[in-house]
Amino acid sequence: xxxxxxxTKVGRSVGGVVGILYQAGRDTVDTVIRNVIxxxxxxxxxxxxxxxxxxxxxxxxxxxxxxxxxxGLLLISVVCAIPLLSPLLxxxxxxxxxxxxxxxxxxxKGNIPAQYSLPALFAINPQVGCDFIPVGLALGxxxxxxxxxxxxxxxxxxxxxxPLSVVIAYVAxxxxxxxxx
Amino acid sequence: MHFLAVGFLSAVTVDKPTGVLGALxxxxxxxxxxxxxxxxxxxxxxxxxxxxxVVLLTAVNALVRIIGPERIENLxxxxxxxxLQWYPVRYIVLPFVSVFVLTNPMAYTMGRFLPExxxxxxxxxxxxxxxxxxxIFPHANPGELFVYVGIATGIQQLGLGLGDLAVRYLLVGLVxxxxxxxxxxxxxxxxxxxxxxxx
Numbered sequence: 001x002x003x004x005x006x007x008t009k010v011g012r013s014v015g016g017v018v019g020i021l022y023q024a025g026r027d028t029v030d031t032v033i034r035n036v037i038x039x040x041x042x043x044x045x046x047x048x049x050x051x052x053x054x055x056x057x058x059x060x061x062x063x064x065x066x067x068x069x070x071x072g073l074l075l076i077s078v079v080c081a082i083p084l085l086s087p088l089l090x091x092x093x094x095x096x097x098x099x100x101x102x103x104x105x106x107x108x109k110g111n112i113p114a115q116y117s118l119p120a121l122f123a124i125n126p127q128v129g130c131d132f133i134p135v136g137l138a139l140g141x142x143x144x145x146x147x148x149x150x151x152x153x154x155x156x157x158x159x160x161x162x163p164l165s166v167v168i169a170y171v172a173x174x175x176x177x178x179x180x181x
Numbered sequence: 182m183h184f185l186a187v188g189f190l191s192a193v194t195v196d197k198p199t200g201v202l203g204a205l206x207x208x209x210x211x212x213x214x215x216x217x218x219x220x221x222x223x224x225x226x227x228x229x230x231x232x233x234x235v236v237l238l239t240a241v242n243a244l245v246r247i248i249g250p251e252r253i254e255n256l257x258x259x260x261x262x263x264x265l266q267w268y269p270v271r272y273i274v275l276p277f278v279s280v281f282v283l284t285n286p287m288a289y290t291m292g293r294f295l296p297e298x299x300x301x302x303x304x305x306x307x308x309x310x311x312x313x314x315x316x317i318f319p320h321a322n323p324g325e326l327f328v329y330v331g332i333a334t335g336i337q338q339l340g341l342g343l344g345d346l347a348v349r350y351l352l353v354g355l356v357x358x359x360x361x362x363x364x365x366x367x368x369x370x371x372x373x374x375x376x377x378x379x380x
Contacts (some may be wrong), residue, residue, distance in 0.1 A: 140295070143297055
């Protein structure tokens with residue numbers, strides 16, 4: 001009796017763990033196929049276009065000056081944080097992902113110093129979630145009155161915290177990849 | 182071997198076609214070049230980060246399932262308390278744990294444990310963390326991976342390690358969401374008193 005129940009217990013818990021791992025794998029493959037690979041395909045096309053046509057040089061000239069200095073990065077973050085623009089730039093983080101990829105290409109070519117990667121990550125993203133405020137608040141079961149105040153509160157807050165995040169990231173980037181130029 | 186082959190090829194190549202047909206041929210070559218390049222980029226992404234990502238996502242998804250989302254509810258209740266010492270819980274620990282365990286966009290449901298006046302600030306704090314977490318825990322927001330990976334690819338091309346960038350991105354992210362939570366909470370409080378007076 002004791003032995004049989006032990007066997008049952010071990011069998012059940014092992015089965016449970018394997019089930020969890022298997023389900024986790026299934027979830028993962030699901031996300032990768034539905035969300036990750038489509039974006040990779042899209043990004044690959046854009047990179048191919050940038051690298052083989054003259055667009056790359058044209059963009060490089062445009063963003064090189066602004067993305068490799070603190071004032072330039074601040075300017076990008078201020079523009080992205082404008083309350084009327086930020087909800088338009090937000091959806092799916094598509095803009096941030098494309099601009100991030102463009103900057104990555106320029107960093108890879110050596111046009112933008114590697115240490116600017118950290119402040120750049122914040123400069124391109126003060127608009128994060130600005131399109132989603134009412135939905136996000138609704139998920140938190142906020143009342144309509146809260147949503148009415150919450151939307152402008154977050155948008156105005158970004159005007160301060162957006163550029164501020166760039167400054168913090170800039171200070172935190174001291175010593176990042178500096179030895180490697 | 183490769184150079185030899187190229188040399189051999191160039192020896193037998195015919196002159197570049199000219200005229201209308203020549204222009205069309207060059208155009209066609211340039212056209213397909215874009216997609217060849219894009220294809221090789223796609224292959225390097227799929228061969229480079231994708232296998233690691235799949236294994237990592239599986240492990241973390243399993244961990245989250247074992248922890249169970251219902252266990253973090255107590256944390257949400259603790260974060261609702263007033264007082265200075267609960268600020269870091271509300272705008273650092275709770276967003277981090279919510280985004281890690283519940284991932285984007287379910288993380289924002291944790292706001293339901295907070296009083297109305299904290300909800301916008303918590304949302305601001307949590308949503309601002311869905312990208313800084315990507316460098317180390319990509320399972321939290323795999324659909325928006327390229328905010329980080331886009332820039333990280335450039336660093337990789339330079340032959341530099343990503344660990345330093347990923348850790349700093351996460352840490353600066355925590356500082357930023359803390360500040361963002363406090364600033365938004367203040368703004369919300371001011372706007373709420375204003376609208377009450379107006380009524």
